[in-house]
Structure formats: structure tokens, C-alpha cells
Amino acid sequence: MTAGNPLLSDRDVAFQLYEVHDAAALLRLPAFADHDRDTFDLFLANARSLARDVLYPAYRPMDEAAPSFTGGRIHVHPRMRSIWPRLCELGVITASRPLDVGGQQLPRTIASMAEAYLMAANLGAYCYAGLTAGAAHLIEAFGSDDLKDRYMRRMYAGEWTGTMALTEPQAGSSLGDIRTRAVLRDDGTYAIEGGKIFISGGDHDIADNIVHLTLARIDGAPAGIKGISLFAIPRLYPGEGGLVDNDVSTAGMIHKIGWRGLPSLVINFGERGGCRGELVGIPGHGLSYMFQMMNEARLMVGLNGVATAAVAYHESLAYARERRQGRAAGRRDPHGPAVPIIEHADVRRMLLRQKAIVEGGLSLLLATARLADVAHHGDDEDERRRSALLLDLLTPIAKSFAAERGYDSNALALQIHGGYGYSSEYLPEAWLRDQKLNSIHEGTTTIHGLDLLGRRALAPGALQALGREILQTCSQAQAAGVELADVVAMQEAAGAAVALIAELAGRHSADPERMLRHSHDVLDIFMTVTVAWQWLRQATAARRALSQGPSSPADNAFYLGKLQAAQYWLRTELPRVAPLVRLCRDEEDSYANTRPEWF
């Protein structure tokens, strides 16, 4: 563990915020009128310090000693008891919430960068805050004033924490099959009975109460997803005389292979018939409410995938600069000194690939954060609608890119450490374990492929909006002096990707199974293309800066590094798109036609 690991590059965060994604322009929107670049940077600086000084040093101890489950309760790592108030004090739970609910009303663009530092430092520790924010936001968006008063405010203040309780053992990803029951009681609350699994932060000993935002089926509701409602179920019920036991119990702890600071639990409601839940919003709308939250959670997972790849990238970069081994190619004098392994071209390949994934992924996640800001707070309705459409389209892509390519990146960080990387004396293996969850939770990569091709890419105007954005970037890139061949490659790949969807949808409008056959490859195509787009944006900004004359040798090196990483992605990854498009158009049918008994 390198004490000086920066988690993320500060220079890169500043570049992406202000030179690529024009965060300063957000200050012109009325919602952010109270802010200026200083308040943005102050929040980022505070988050960075907390991440580096408090969360990161606690990461290894929390990974080594997972929470314990004794006496029916979960006891988390003792360090969390001092970390939790610091996270609340930073205001990360409500950074982007409105002033009137106690938030700081910062753009998601800024808040998400702060979160990225905290995630890179200590994913498990941060996530108590992230989960609480998501759960409280559901109440803010859909709950009654009474629920906001009694639940949301305490959660935003960090007095209580929150969870999302969706998954049931028998249903898995198929949320329409959940069975947790809700029966209306005389007092207007619901008697809840059922069990949930994989509830992150479902119990702990760092705050007074836990509110589970839970999907359940009101007795008599229709089968399938239309019969599902959303409930707030507190561990301790806030009654007249204070908090009383609400028959919520921890039935087991999953032995996760990563995220070991955060317990993942089996939670039972109403084992003794005494569990009360409060309906959030309208009956039967549970899944649509939850999907709004899930879209935010997916971007949070994407960000955390990038952050987890980032911290490992920086660790392997430092290692490659320090570790000496072998001689430069062609210089085989055995008496000469060994060189740092960064001098070996293939080690630089592994580093540049990580850089391309980390900084390309960060840019894609920043793009989604900025779209969310404009979708919610833009001053033009068309722009708001267009931003929402693009955000919807990019969400499964950004989440899956960070999960899948982030995992590749984390594996390279381990590989660069050689035999040492294979030991738990070094941290890359821990980050590799952490990263693996991201292709599973908040929708598996399979689900996101189906969701992208079967729904989001078909939304009227969505692909056209993306196509226009990419073409605009191409024009700007050309004007800034980016090599024409790279600009043309970008245009062609984006055009092929957009045309592919239209072709598949046209061909198989009556046969969704056939239409969706290559959903995984379509997702891969869009991951590769959208990150290429982000690299072209970064290359454009770097070219501009270089043509104006960078202010220091370090700045010069920074921009040259950007151009190399952009080149890597555009020339090494983007060419993967054409054969994938052919595969989809040809409807290659090997797995589609393989019967279960043929394996």
C-alpha cells in the first residue's frame, strides 16, 4: 500500500471538470446561482482530504476484518464509528440535494467527483452514505410530507441510515416475482411479512436507526411488476414514545469476497407478526419509483467502478516507476543496472490501458452527471428533455463499462505487481475483489444489455441525440487539430452503431428474442464507442491547451499523456467495433441455437 496513492489524479479531475465538461457553465443556471468555482473546489478539497487522510488508511483494516454477526446484530469495523460522523459533517449525503431539505444544492457534476475520491479511498465506508442518500431521496421524491418529516430529514442528517431492499432469494433479478406481503392495518400503516437478501448496510452499529426502502406486494394486488408497492420499513419504529422495536431481524450475513467494510445481509420482516411499514407514494408504483432510484444507483456503481480501477491504476503506476527489473530491450549488458519496469513497453501498455479505462470511464460518468444536472435544472425545456433522454441511454452503458472494463483494468494493476500482486500483502487483489461485484449488482451486465437494446436505444430521439453529440465532438476535434483519421474512425464507428440498432429493430419488431440475441455485443459496441467519444473530447481539449502553450513542463506532460491515451483507445479499442457490428448484423446463432442438453 503506497501511502502517497492519490486515489484519483487531481490534475485530471480539474481538467475533466473545467476543460472538458465545462462545469463552470453550470454556474449560470439559477439552481446553482449561490455557488461559484471556489465553493465547488472547496467541497472537492474537503472530500479529497477526508478520503486521503481518514477513509484510505482505514481501507485495509476494514477489508481484513469484515463485520461480525453476534447476538442477532451486526457489528461493523470500529473505525466506522469515527468515519460516519466525518462523512455526515462533509455533507456528502445531501451534497446535491436542494437547500430546502438541508442540502448544499451542488451540481451532481461536482458532487460525483467528490464521491469518486471517497469511493476510491474506501468503498465500503462511503457506501453507508451513498445508500442512505439513495433511500432518503426516494422519500423526498415520492413520500408524503409526514414521511419526509419523520424519515427523510433524519436520514439526510445522518442520524439514521437507509437501505434498498429489493432482492428476494427465489426471485433474483426477476423483481416481478417478489413475494414480501403487505397488509393494510387500522392505523394506516401496513403489516409486512417476508424476507430479503443481499441487503447492503442492512444492520450496523454506527447510527440509531435504519430505514429499509422495501418492495412488497399488497394483499390482493395483481401478479407481476404492476402489483409491487414501495414501503419505508424502519428497524425501530418512531412512535409516540420514541423508537420501538419493529420486528426487523437479521437472519444471516453473506460472506462477500469484497466490499468487506459493508455487511450484506438476509433481512426478515415480521417474523413475529409485528413489523409495520409505511407506504411510499401510490400502491402499485413501487417498481417505477425504485427504477428512478436505481438509475441513480447504477451511475453510483459506475462511478465506484471507475474509482476502484483508479486507485489500483495509481498503485500500479507507482510500483512500475519504483520496481527495477531486467534491462531495456536491446541492451542486454548483465553488468548494467536493472531498469524500472515502466521502461518495458508491455508494462506501459498495461498502464496506458488502465489510464484509458479509468480516465475514459471517469469522463463518461461525468458526462452523465452533467446531463443529470441539466435534465433537472436546465433553463430550456428542450435541453432538459434531450438531456434526460441521453442520460437514460447512457446509464446502462456507463455502469457496464465501468464494471466490465474496470475489472480488466484492476486485473492489469495486479498483473503489474507480478507475484507480489498475487498476495494479500499488496492491495491490488483487494480492489480486484471489490470490482467484481459491479457487474452483478444494480442489474447484471446481461440485464443492462437487454435494457439498452430492448428499451433505451429504441426511445424516440435517443440515438439521434447521441449521434449529434458525437458529430459535434468530431467537428470540434477536427478544428482543434486532432488527426483526421481518428476523427473519421469515430464518425464511422458511431454511425455503424446507430445504424445497427435501427436495422435490428426494423428486422425483428415482432420477435424480441431474436432482436435481443446479441444484446451483450451491442452493449460492448456502445461502451467502446461512447468512451472513444469521451477520449476524442479529451484529445480536443488537450490539443487546444497544447496549441496555446501549456503553463509548465508538468502541464505539457499531462496533455501529451492525454493524447497518447486517446490514441490508444481510438486505434486499439475502437477497431473492435466493426467486427462486432458484423456479428450482430449476421445474427451469429451459435449460442442462440445451443440446446441445454448439448452442453
Add this chain to the structure above:
Amino acid sequence: MTAGNPLLSDRDVAFQLYEVHDAAALLRLPAFADHDRDTFDLFLANARSLARDVLYPAYRPMDEAAPSFTGGRIHVHPRMRSIWPRLCELGVITASRPLDVGGQQLPRTIASMAEAYLMAANLGAYCYAGLTAGAAHLIEAFGSDDLKDRYMRRMYAGEWTGTMALTEPQAGSSLGDIRTRAVLRDDGTYAIEGGKIFISGGDHDIADNIVHLTLARIDGAPAGIKGISLFAIPRLYPGEGGLVDNDVSTAGMIHKIGWRGLPSLVINFGERGGCRGELVGIPGHGLSYMFQMMNEARLMVGLNGVATAAVAYHESLAYARERRQGRAAGRRDPHGPAVPIIEHADVRRMLLRQKAIVEGGLSLLLATARLADVAHHGDDEDERRRSALLLDLLTPIAKSFAAERGYDSNALALQIHGGYGYSSEYLPEAWLRDQKLNSIHEGTTTIHGLDLLGRRALAPGALQALGREILQTCSQAQAAGVELADVVAMQEAAGAAVALIAELAGRHSADPERMLRHSHDVLDIFMTVTVAWQWLRQATAARRALSQGPSSPADNAFYLGKLQAAQYWLRTELPRVAPLVRLCRDEEDSYANTRPEWF
């Protein structure tokens, strides 16, 4: 953990041995004259039983309780004390060694399949045998009769075990930099002083003695690889009066993230000035001796990569058949029953990809084993030479394919298990950890890329021999009725791969650094092409069998599955080759030109 996990498919092993790789033809060679198909099958059956009944049930306990290091000694899992004699009794240490050293003189083709079952069942447990075999084989090949008598025979009998002691902390992969010293003593032995790291099985409590086959530098020897000699260094020295302490100590245990049944140690020789080593062969030849062993060890690693992917594939296949979730695409009736997840096309994609990697990799490893048999025991000198050349060429490819694509395959097995796969209650995460080492030990993937492009592919006649083999397969495939488009794709990809090497070598004969720039991509190209070749061979055999009318519905299903997996690889993976070839020919220079300070 599925009790019925077959580890490898018996049907597939029989198919590959007798329908694809014609193991029966080996019986015509004088070296194997004492065998017949019954003795082959009996050995396989015994290995299979031991693997399933003894090694596999011990896998999880051994993964959960790694060896302990107390009182200066390593104590391995108690189950190893009963497993070790069973492995010796099976004769796996000497299965392919000659009768005159106590072996069974079986072809590697047969022995390696037996090893694959044992590795799939319990990698760590098997490897005590594999390491002992490798170390003893070094003495058999290069040691004096005296050394054979005093060391090799006891090792082959399983009374003592063996290790390979190469790596030193400061040198890593750069073996020319090792510093362990050897000084000739009056009695003809050498006083040894130095430290080694990552010594697998370097200490344990399952046999009486351990012999470390160690690279060291005789005082006064030249710097670099030419000054390195090979020594046998026993933990207890076999003197006149029996075994006496030989000043070999365990200085530390690496906390590996996998292979937890087998300790990886820091071993010090001669801390008290009392360590004696015995020279093996001629001074200064240590590295060339070791490379012969390492080539065998690399194929062992390849086989274990395939085996580790295989056991996980079978686990995820059983899970996908049992686990019910969701509805078939297009049938969204929420009242209908949930379907086994194998009904979902993307789950079948993940299974078929695993099958293609596992059975394609097994075929490639079997091809190398058969080449080794013919190279050593063939009755025609030209054929022996040609086989040795091909074996040399395929070794880094087969090892790296199993390590890299095997890791992808293991990740898919975890993914199919969803959230459960992310917990240590299920085994896929353990196999994923095990697999990760294979891209690091016995040469990192980087090293194998450099070795392939910089040396093996340039050996006169090597690529031509591979090209001829592939063309022959193409002719047979066409005759058997394999689709012409697939045969043509194979020919084109193989042709492009072979031509690429000639072009790079011609262009940059004076600039090895430039020539080797895309060594990683070249390795990827050859991995993809050679496994496509193996799938074409399997498709050919399956087509033949289907045209003759399979003997049962199960057989019919088996052959149809082979055709689907072959189609998957030839149409989904093989098209990756063309853009990779372009990348290499264009000499894409992003990472080559990135300076260390630009990251």
C-alpha cells in the same frame, strides 16, 4: 459446491483422446508397446476416482485453512497427509517416466489427461506431485548416476518431494540477476548462501525430506545468465549416518490469494554457513537445464488453467440448469413458472464461451502433449524434429491461452451465479482466485509474448510447420462437410498470422524493441488462431461422427454441442484476428511512445 461436479467431461476426454488426437496411434510406437487402450483407460479411471472421491472433497477445506507457519516449520492441511500417499500410489509422479526409473512409461497424452482431473479437483494437492516430478526429472535428465540414486529415486517414489527454486526478490523474472552463491567445498559439494522467494511446497510435513532444485552462481562465474548453475539442495542432507540438518530455513510465508493448499515460501540457504548443495550437470548450464523443465512446467500451468476453468464451467452449467429465474423472452406472463436460467440466451452465451475456452484449451494442451510424445518417442527423425519445433512454438501460446482466456472463463462462471457467485459460500470465486496466478508464474504473459515473437516464432521452419498442420486440418474439415466459410476464415486468419511475423521480422531485424512492440497482440493472435484450429479439428471429428450416425441421443447431443462451440469460436473470436493484425502491421505506437512522466 455441487457434489456431482464431473471436473472434466469424461465424454469429452474420450472424444479428444481417440476421435481428435488419435491417442491409439501412439500404441504403435516402441516406447508404448507394453500398453494398450485398456491400460490407458485404467490409469485414467483411477486418476478420475481419486480426483472425485478424495481430492475434490478436500478442496474447500484446504482453501479455507491455508498452511500455518509455526516454530520455523510449515504445517500443511492435515488432509494432505492422507492425500499424498494416494497420489504416490496412483503413480502420477512417474506416469510418463521410463520403466527403468520406476515409471509407467505412459504417453504424456494420457498422463496429462489424468493430471487434468487431479488439478481440476484440487490444484494445491496435485501440485506437490507435479513439482516433485519436475524436480526429479531435472536430475534424471542432467544429474549424475550418484545423484539419481541418492535423490531422484526417492523423489519418484514419493518418499521425498521436490521444488524449483529460481526467483529471488531483487531479480524477479530477470533470472540473469540472481545472486545466490555457491562455493566449491573439499568434499565436492558446494556451500550455498542466498535466499529465494515464491518457493511452492518449499516446506511441509507430508514427507521426510525436500529437495530444492536451485539456481545459483558459483563464485567467479561470469555475470548474467551464463554464470548460473543448477544445484540440488536437500532440506536434510543424506549423509553416512542418515539425514542431517542442511541449514535450509523458511524465512516467511507469502499470503497467496489462491492455491491455498500449497504454501509459497521465502527460503534461505546457509544462514549459519552450513548448507550443502550438489551440482547438477555442468557449471554454467543451469538456466538451459531449467528451461527444459520450465517448458514442461509451462504446459503443466496451461493444463491447470484449463482444469481450473473446467471445474468452474461444470459448476456454472449445473447451476444454470437448476436455478429458476425470470420468464423466456417474449413470454412475460407473470403467472407462468420461472424458467431455468439456461433458457436465457445470454446465459447460454456465457456457458458456450466457457465451453469453447475449456474444450478448445484442452485440445490445444493435448496437442502439445502428443507432440511431446512424438518428439521423444517417434520412430522417424524428421517427425521427431518437426514435433519438437511445433511443441516449442505452441508452449507459450497454450500456457498463455489457458491463463488469460481461462481467467475470462472463470469470471463468467462466477457471473452466472449472480450475487451468490460473489460470496465464499459458493466455489467459483475460489477458482477465479486460483486461476489468476497462471498469468504470472512460469513466465508472465508479457514474457511469453516476447518469447514467442522474439525467439520461438523465428525458429527456422516453426511457423511453416504450424501453417502446414492448419492447412491439413482445413482440407480434412472441408472433406468432412464443415461449412466452407469457416474453413476459409481459418485459412485466412492463419495465413495472416504467419505472414505478420515474417513482415515484422523482416522490417525490424536490426531493432528488436520495435519488432517486439506488439508482442502482446501477436500472442493474442496466435492464441486465437491455434484454438480456432483445435475447434476446426473437433468440428471435423464431430461432423464425421454425425454423418456415420451417432450411437445414442446423448452422443448426438454431444456432437451437436461440439459444432456449436466450434461455430462460436470461428465466427465470434476468430474475427478479432484481422484488426489485431492491422494494429501490429501499422505499428500503433501509443504506449511505445508514452514517456513515464506522461502518465
